[in-house]
Structures are given as structure tokens and as C-alpha cells.
Amino acid sequence: MWTLRRASLRLRSQGLNAGAIRASCANLVPTTCVENEGEGGIHQSRNISYGRFLPADVLCSTDLSSLNFAVGWRGLSSQADASSTKEDDGELEGGSNDESDADLSDGDEEGEKLNDALELSDDETDPTKKQSPGRYTQSELFKEIVKAPGLSVDSALNKWVEQGKELGxxxxxxxxxxLRKRKMYGRAFQLFQWLESNKKLEFTERDYVSKLDLIAKLRGLQKAEKYIESVPESFRGELLYRTLLANCVAQNNMMETERIFNKMKDLDLxxxxxxxxxxxxxxxxxxxxxIADVLLLMEKENVKPCIFTYRILLDTKGHANDIAGMEQVLETMKAEGIEPDIQIQTLLARHYTSAGLNEKAETVLxxxxxxxxxENRWVCATLIRLYANLGKADEVExxxxxxxxxxxxxxxxAAVEAWGKLKKIEEAEAIFERASKKWKLNANNYSVLLMIYANxxxxxxxxDLVKRMTDNGFEIGPLTWNALVRLYIQAGEVEKADSILQKAIQRYKMQPMFSTYMAILGQYAKRGDVHNSEKIFHAMRKSGYTSRISQFEALIQAYINAKVPAYGIRERMKADNLFPNKSVASQLVLVDAFKKNALSDLLD
Structure with missing residues (x-):
């Protein structure tokens, strides 16, 4: 197993050229959210003696001499910006039509939302255990809570008790x-508050954990950490702190993640x-x-990787286009007695397809x-999407x-999405209409067709589809914003796309997808519009997206296309603990040339 750590050698000299990262929804359900992540750097390799873990060269770009990660259960340090903590007491939900209720597909980065699955049973916090492909059974209590106006959950609960209904x-x-499945975190929080104040439930460790998770999502990391002080000392264990840690990760907050990690170490958790x-x-x-230092830490502390660990490593190798390394990780996983599940098979098929290895992809399918x-119909949606990626219309049919x-x-x-990808719009529309007549679709479901129109x-x-959504009373969220933004960008109306996004942020107080911002930033950069490129860049930072080389890459391109110098850009990157990769280094050479021209103009 520990040969995995030796995976850190090969790509060190290559750099990572990551492609599209797909994020997934809670409970390890795949999603269509796409995040561009071209952040690879170039690092010189060293000769490192590793003990046993993966036959050399199976993981990611790592120069251990450059790491701030203190190996051994000692600590982490980073200069990453910590601005992603949010102080929003609002209720982040969209009613019964909330986008988060969608059962969308595509993607493999389950763990990005694994912290959303911090519910109250071991099965839900253990990524090695399979989740049921079906939806949760809806409780009567849930239905009553949803019926109540946004801030009147207490009255619904009081009425429930007055009617003598069970509240076990x-x-x-x-x-x-x-409530969690639909990301109705505000209502879930009100439920916990009511239960605690009315002493209707004797809180266990997992109840405190769930409440902490809701506070982190609704009110920010600082208030969540403060809440820990009110938790009985006997319940302030590893589960509570790892929940806070997971929320730091969900907010891409490296500084807070490493600080909480160090605190867990200090507490001897x-x-x-x-x-x-x-x-x-x-x-x-x-x-x-x-990444390699995390694996080294796991080896030193005898922490055994699970199947989810391997998914992360396989995906990292796949996005680096290191197919041989990806296959080595797979063989190591199998040697450890862990067989690929459908998420890993899907991940492999996608990376084989991206690498042009269609025969290998079809073998996996x-x-x-x-x-x-x-007899295996539950895999149909996955197969439909994957065959569409391969351009196999006959297999989709x-x-x-x-x-x-x-x-x-x-x-x-899945069929709507597949036919759209294959440019068979009428087929996609026909299946969508059939589905809309049979089920009450939500905003996320509509976003699938909307994205097809955008593309x-x-x-x-x-x-017309947006008007239909409005007429149906949908409260839309980040997935729909993403589709709308791309719709207007493809029509050449980037200012309109920008305006729609800003209005959505102000109204709903939710974080847009990374790729939504990048789509707008890319268009402004292409125009050489430095002012608006900087505006979007800073909006991303304010929203919590920090320390990504791809953001600087797009911003520098704006200066290049405008033919003006980007003064202080290196210092800005250094302040975010980022260093130019090969692509950015070549951009900096181009943009530096404009400094000479500007100086020449002054002298002339």
C-alpha cells in the first residue's frame, strides 16, 4: 500500500497540467458542475528514499524541499489567504424547488461535498460504504417544516407537538x-435550535456535530469554532473537529484548514x-x-487509505494526463484488496476518453x-453520459x-445531456418534455437543457426556458447562474452575463461556481479589458476563491491583450504563495516587454 507515496516522483519534473475538475454533490452523487483547474507548476525532482508504497512515479507533482507541511502528526503551515470565512445568517435554501434537490450526474470529485454528508449515521460519514441510489424517504415532520414560512419553523414544530405527533x-x-439533502440548512438549524431550547432531544455527539456543520455553512467558520466552546467537553472529540476541518476544505480555505489541523494535533486527537x-x-x-507529504504523514501514522483516498489519487493522475501512473495507482489499490466501484470506473472511463484512449474507455464501460x-438498469444513466463523451450515438440509443x-x-x-452533447437538440428536448410532464422537475433539472442551449x-x-422557470416559481442557484452566464457569453453579451451574475449574488447571497467566474474573466481577458478583468478577479477573492494559478493566468492574459504592463503581478502571486508555472512564466515574459515600451514613451 505505501508504495503510493512514491507516486510523488514522476510528475515533479513534468508539472501538472490539470484539465476540467468535476465537483459532485452530497452523498457521493455525481454532478455536472465543472471547475477548471490548470494550476500545475514545475518542480525539480529529488532522490528520496521511501520505504514501501507504490512502484516509483505514481502520484503527483511534489518537491518535498518546497513544502511547509511538517511531516509527522506535528502540523501544517501555509500563507494562503483566509478570506473565505463568511458571516451570513441568511437561510441558504430555495424552497421545494431548490437547485440542490437535483439528482444530476457527471463528475467524480465526491469528496468536495463529502462534508455535506456529515449527518447522523456512520454510513453517511464513511465514504467506503455504498449509498443507496434512491432518494431518502421523506418524513412527515420534514413536510411540515417545509410548509412553514422561512423563519417560522418554530411554529410548525409547536403545532406538531400540540397535535400529539411523535417527535422521537x-x-x-x-x-x-x-433538509440536508435539499441544502435547507437554515431550516435544519432552526430544528436543532428548537429541539435544544425545548429539551425535546438529548443531544449526542453526532447531534452537536450536525449543528456545528450547519453553523459553519450558514454563519461561517469563526462562529462554528466558537460554538465548540459551548459543547460539553466530553463531546469535543475528533468527530467535531474533523467536521470543522471539512468545512474549511469546502470553502477552499487553506490557512484555516491547516490551523484547525494543527489544533487537532495539539489536542492529541x-x-x-x-x-x-x-x-x-x-x-x-x-x-x-x-499531496506527497500527506501520504508520508499517513505512512508515519499508519493511517490506511480507503477507496475514497484512491479516487482522489486516481483523479489527480488522470487530470495530469499521466495514464500510466493512474493505472499503477489502480493496480496498487487492487493489490490492497479494494476493487473499483462504479465511481472509480466512471472516473477511469472519463480520463481514458480525455486521453484519446477510446478502446480502454469502452472496455471499462x-x-x-x-x-x-x-438486471443492472441503475447504471444506465452513467453509461449514457459516458458513451456520449465518446461520441457513440448508437450506444447512447x-x-x-x-x-x-x-x-x-x-x-x-442523462439522455437529455447526452443528446445535447451529440448535437441532437430535438431528441434532447423531446425527452426533457416527457420528463417534465411525468415529474415535477426543479431548477437544476432545467439547467441541463439550459446549458445545452448555451453551448x-x-x-x-x-x-424562453428561463421565462418558463420563472413562471414556475423556481428559486435558482449557482448551477442555473452558470448556465445563464454561458448562454449570454456564447451570444457575445459578456456584459449582460456579468450583470446577471452580480444581481444573482446580491439577491441570493450564495457563492457562484468557480467556472462561472472564470468564463466571464476569460472573455474580458480575451478583449484586453483590464479594468473588468481585475473586477472579476477581486470578486472571486471576495467570494472565497483564492490562490489559484489559473486566475492569474487569465488576468495576465488581459494585460497582454491590452498591450499594457502588469506592474506588481509577481508580488501579488507571491503574496498568495503561488509561483509561475511554465505557461505563466511565458506570459510574464510577454507582459514585461510592455514595461520597456511604456518607459520608452516617457523618454520620447
Missing amino acids: RKEVLLAVRN PLTTFTCNQLLLLYKKLDKKK KEIEGENLK RIWKVCESKPRVDDCL NKMLKKGK
């Missing part, structure tokens, strides 16, 4: 799960696989060269399909026919 732990936990996976997730996005697809007579919502959405520059149809 089982009913409460089911209601909390339902045990180091777990969950905690290490959170660090891997963070460094996968923000500082890949530190056959493994997913199994001997009898009719074959799989769709298997489930067409009695499809699930996700089967239909095909169909502005009028996109506007």
Missing part, C-alpha cells in the same frame, strides 16, 4: 437528512483517514505539491454494464432503449 429521534434524524482525505482534496485543488443490463419504457428521472436527464448559442430558446 428516528423522526428527527429523517427530517434532518431530508487521533489522525483518521477522513481527515487525511480532506487534506488531499484541498491540496488537489490548491497545492498539489503537498463494458465492465460497468455487466452481463445483463436489464441502445442504452436509452433499455430504460425508455420505465425511466428514472436521472435516466431522462449551441441558442439564445432565444434559452430565454
